[in-house]
Amino acid sequence: DIDTALDASQVGDYNITFTATDSNNNQTTGTVTIHIVDTTAPEDPIVQPVTSQDTEIKGQTEANVSVLLFDAEENLLQTTTSDQDGNFSFTIEKQQPGTIFYLQAIDEYDNKSQQVKTVVIDASTPTCGSAAQTYQPEQEQFQGEFCEQGALSQTPTFPEPNQTTTWQCQNEINQTVDCAATRLATPTPDPTPEPTPEPISKPEPEKKLKACTFDKVTNITPNSVTLKTTVDKSYKKDKLTFRIEQINQQTNQKEIKKIKATPNKKGEVTLVINQLNPDTQYKLKLSYLDKKYHPCKKDKTVTTKKTTTNFLPALTKTEEVTEEVSEETPPSKEEPAPEPIATVKETTPLQTNLTAPIQEKKESRTFPLEKIATLVNSKAKAILPLGIATGFLATILPFLATTPLATKDLFTLPVIGIFNRRRKQNSWGVVFEQETKQPLQNISISLINEDGKKIATTYSDQQGRYGFLPEPGKYTIQIDNPHFSINAIEQDELYGDTYSKQVITVGDEPITLNISLTPLKQSWIEHASQQINKEQTILYKSRQFLFTFIYYLGFLWTIIATILYPSKLNIILLILYSLFFLYDRIIKKKNYGTIKQQDNSPVPFILLSLTNPQTNQREAFAVTDTRGRYYLLANNGDYNLSLSGKLLDGDTIKETTSVNINKGLLKEDWEV
Known part of the structure; x- marks a missing residue:
């Protein structure tokens, strides 16, 4: 037995020479080479904060190691090497806030650090929102958002009259902007008696009280009306506050509503009043705010429409109606003038037949269709966009579901469309799967020298490409992936020269041999069989049938709706359905x-x-x-x-x- 000691903390190759002597003094000498390798993972990268305005990712890790940059799906984006002080950097484009990157360090012995996550933070300059404005004394709450860009540091309180409230908007890198809202002082009433009116010939009163005329009432429905008024042209592009006093003539109940609107170049303004009662007479008085409220000429009296049982508006034939609203002149003090009632033309005979039962039971509260009709009519504007979107989606989905690219394979092998790749010499090699001919990404490829030392490691990109530019010498290639093995073939009918586990002699040219791999855990036959069996399941076939069923059901419903009620919307939907049907059955041709x-x-x-x-x-x-x-x-x-x-x-x-x-x-x- 030979017993000796080596310092295992010193990485490198060591030669141990020993001499053996027997009892007859015969001697022999031998040498043993011992390789001590580093098995300690490099330090985790320390990444500096990355903002939405940065074009570099900087950090620090162990010196002279490879640093890999991945996206949120862990796809390799870039590779670099830290300098002697451990500093590294990547050049990137400006990213959206919330973008995720992962970084990992790998030393020359393929020891890997933990992946470090970094998230792009928002560096947009904070700006004040529309709440930073000047408010009238009668206003009691903020209008609009506090911050258009950035976050609100602390919720402010609404200012008292003749006071100002401030707040700050702040972004993720602690940049701030000061915002303020001011509320005007309450005007002091004039204790002096009302002055004697000036002669008509003098223009001063006209300038103080600008003209406003309540023109007409249109678009009368059971729950809303539209008011048309005209103000002085000097108010154009100014946002005015209008005060509407509506008096229920049956109950004599008064309700005040305020609406903000901007006149056009002619001084015309359109106002909409909602939440009215059906079949009810209202007296409407209109005034506008210019330091104080000034009445508009010509008050109006209008009667809202009755509700009908038309809970399917698209299936009821109606005619365009004209509202005739009487104008009201101020009554004399001796005798009040009667208030005229707005007259509205009723519906067509088709609607009359539908509404006849309700007219006979006008006082009954047990007929439920009136409530349904009122609910549907009040929500018609919200339902219309949803109906259009649903019909269009039902038309498009069957075509999307039947396209050749509608389903992705388990191995991410969208092989349709691979063409015109002629055999030629590239300045890179390609790592590909032997049977399917598909490029493989994120495969670790190492270059081994004659001494068995790993001198370089790289990863294949999204197209399977890789390459080495080593010093002249002899090398072999090693794949560090437990799911694949190298095929020892020299030629492939598509990719040309391939690496066959032979020793590669390198001069000044790069190593660009293609590498053919075979999967170890699941073959392409197993993968294909699984995919074919999946497409034979009841769930898969039901999904295809469901899209087709939705398409034809929508087509049939559009035909029926257009026959019963040929509105512009129904006609447009029917034309779209017809065009798609002709395209699918006659024009469309199979392109594979x-x-x-x-x-x-x-x-x-x-x-x-x-x-x-x-x-x-x-x-x-x-x-x-x-x-x-x-x-x-x-x-x-x-x-x-x-x-x-x-x-x-x-x-x-x-x-x-x-x-x-x-x-x-x-x-x-x-x-x-």
Whole structure:
């Protein structure tokens, strides 16, 4: 036995020479090389805060180690190396607040630190909201948001008359902005007696009291009316406060409402009053605020409409009605003038027939349809956008569900559309799966020198690409992934030269050999079988049937609604449905081909190659997906088409035929 001691904290290669002597004084000498490697993970990266205005991610970790940057889905974005002081940085574009990145350090012995999460914080300059304004004495609460950008530091209290309240808006990097709201002082009443009116010829009274006319009442419904008024043109683009006094003529109950509105260039203003009672007469008085409230000329009296049983408005035929509202002149002091009642033209005979039972039972409170009609009519404006969105969604969903790209494969193998990749020498290598020919991302690839030391490690990108530029010498490649193993093949029919576990002699050129891998846990046959079985389940088929059912149900309902009530909305929906139906049944053409067996089962991952018959050079290729579909583009002309691969039962197929492409696309269906 030989007993010696080495300092295991010193990483490196050590040669131990020993001499053995027997009883006859015979001697022999031997040397043993011992490799001491580092198994300690590098320090976790310490990342400086990243704001939405930064274009760099900076931090610190152990010196001279690789630092990897991942996105929120842990896809590798960039790789860099820390300097001798452990500092590192990545260049990025400006990110939205809340964007997530992960960073990880890896030393030369492939020891990995923990992944460190960093979140982009909001650095937008804080700004005050619309609540920072000047308020009238009669206003009692804030209007609008306190902060348009940033967060409110503390909720302020509404200012008293002739006072100002302040608050601060702050962003995530503690930048602040001061905001203020001021409330005007309450005007002091004039104790002097009312002055004698000036002669009409003098313009001063007209300037003090600008004209306002209550023009008319329109759009009368059971629960709302629209008021049209005109003010002086000098008020254009000014936001005025209007005071509406509505008096219920049946109960003599008075209610005051205030509405803010901005006149147009002509001084015209439109006001809408809601929450009125059906079939009720109201007297309306209008005034506007300019330091104090000034009445508008010509008060109005209007009667709201009766409710009907029309709880399906789209199925009831109506006519456009005209509201005639009488204008009211001020009554004399001796005798009050009677108030005229607004007359409204009633509905068409179709509506009259529907409303007749209600007119006979006007005093009855047991008929429930009146309440339903009132509820639906009051919510019609909210239901209309929802109905339009639902009809359009029911039209679009069946088409989205039946497109070739509607379902993603388990292995993320959207092989439809892979074409025109000719064999050529690239300045990088590609890591790919042998059977499906798909590039593999985030595969750890290490370069080993003649002494068995790992001198460099990299990761394949989203297209499976990688590359090394080492010093001249001899090297081998190692894959650090427990789910794949390297295939020892020298040539691949699509990718060309591949790494076959041989020793690579490197001069001044980079290492760009393609690497073919085979999955160890699940083969492509198992994956394809699982996908095919999934598409045969009742749940999958029910989903396809549900989309189709919704489409035709919406189509049928639109036809019925348009016949009973040919409104513009129903006609537009019917035209859209008809166009989609014509496109799906007549115009739409299948833009992909399929390969199936005689029992109509799909053949996944079959290679289709188009070869020029004169030059015998491959022009384009594609690989079928798990449903046997392919998509192959090529120039017009005659080609030799070869099909090669394995069936799910393990049998190998290889067939060749002649094809002619005249529209730049091969989409024929083949049976093997």
